[in-house]
Amino acid sequence: QVQLVQSGAEVREPGSSVKVSCKASGGTFSSYTISWVRQAPGQGLEWMGRIIPILDIIDYAQKYQGRVTITADKSTSTAYMELGSLRCEDTAVYYCAREKSYYLDVWGKGTMVTVSS
Amino acid sequence: DIQMTQSPPTLSASVGDRVTITCRASQSISSWLAWYQQKPGKAPKLLIYKASSLESGVPSRFSGSGSGTEFTLTISSLQPDDFATYYCQQYNSYSGFTFGPGTKVDIK
Numbered sequence: 001q002v003q004l005v006q007s008g009a010e011v012r013e014p015g016s017s018v019k020v021s022c023k024a025s026g027g028t029f030s031s032y033t034i035s036w037v038r039q040a041p042g043q044g045l046e047w048m049g050r051i052i053p054i055l056d057i058i059d060y061a062q063k064y065q066g067r068v069t070i071t072a073d074k075s076t077s078t079a080y081m082e083l084g085s086l087r088c089e090d091t092a093v094y095y096c097a098r099e100k101s102y103y104l105d106v107w108g109k110g111t112m113v114t115v116s117s
Numbered sequence: 118d119i120q121m122t123q124s125p126p127t128l129s130a131s132v133g134d135r136v137t138i139t140c141r142a143s144q145s146i147s148s149w150l151a152w153y154q155q156k157p158g159k160a161p162k163l164l165i166y167k168a169s170s171l172e173s174g175v176p177s178r179f180s181g182s183g184s185g186t187e188f189t190l191t192i193s194s195l196q197p198d199d200f201a202t203y204y205c206q207q208y209n210s211y212s213g214f215t216f217g218p219g220t221k222v223d224i225k
Binding site: 110 | 149151153155159160161162163166167172204206208212213214215216217218219
């Protein structure tokens, strides 16, 4: 049974960056595609990008191009999402999720990122 | 970009009711549509994929239908555990994943 365990809540000041981790267990990490989805308080779901570790392919949503970096460490089965130039509007829960045939079938529990001065 | 809309935004229903939620895409997405359920403070849960395929472990009272631009999620007999927000989602190779705005199902 695949599980995705995310890092803990973060608080950052505007202009800084945050890096969230997502560790996979119970499967073959390098064969997965891992997506990152965020949800601002009281709002809907927004896809940010994804990584296919076995192919070293990374796709970003146009909205986040240049501000987000998604990486993966195959040796530790961990994916990372780093968001820079943080603004208050980036306050959200950030989820990682495994992609299966263009759907997201396994999700992490989410990481709350608060951006505040 | 493909835009997704859902209706209604909020739906008030009683236990035992048949509930239908509609999702529309701004252009044809064939059957590449999924439905998720999300409860407060929890991650979304995949219910339906490829428009009508039930994810393993999901109760059979959930069903999906549609193709092209119009899709529906039906709960045949609403249970107390089903009060939640439901999102549709499409994928295309150009813009990635796009979610609908959500439909909140609450108690009447």
